[in-house]
Amino acid sequence: MKHFALALAAALLAAGLLTPPLLAQAQTIDAGAVVKERCTVCHDTKRICRMLGARDRQGWFETATRMVKNGARVNPAEVEAVASHLAKLPKGDPSLCK
Numbered sequence: 001m002k003h004f005a006l007a008l009a010a011a012l013l014a015a016g017l018l019t020p021p022l023l024a025q026a027q028t029i030d031a032g033a034v035v036k037e038r039c040t041v042c043h044d045t046k047r048i049c050r051m052l053g054a055r056d057r058q059g060w061f062e063t064a065t066r067m068v069k070n071g072a073r074v075n076p077a078e079v080e081a082v083a084s085h086l087a088k089l090p091k092g093d094p095s096l097c098k
């Protein structure tokens, strides 16, 4: 019975029907990509660039949280990652502001 359950779990895993939650959580978030792809849906990066270097992590956390209320499709883990990322970028960072 135990073997059957294991075999079933293995089969489901192989079929991609069972996503191991730990694996999903361990996935690293590419905060730079999130900003480029999802923080530019409503406005361009100029709005963000204007505030680089002027806001700490808490400030960016609050900004990103407000953007979620505005309608940004960024999940809570991504909000954290984006806040840490933006707090570290220098004013006029070329990867974001060119």
Ligand code: HEC
Residues within 6 Å of the ligand: 035, 038, 039, 040, 041, 042, 043, 047, 048, 051, 063, 064, 066, 067, 070, 071, 072, 073, 074, 082
């Ligand atoms: C659904 C649309 C939308 C998305 C997506 C969006 N924003 Fe905004 N953003 C707005 C609106 C509307 C304003 C102006 C009103 C305000 O400040 O809340 C704004 C203003 C801003 C400002 C200028 C105001 C300030 O606080 O300095 C910054 C910076 C900003 N957004 C950053 C971001 C970041 C970072 C993301 C991604 C996490 C993002 N935005 C995604 C709609 C959006």
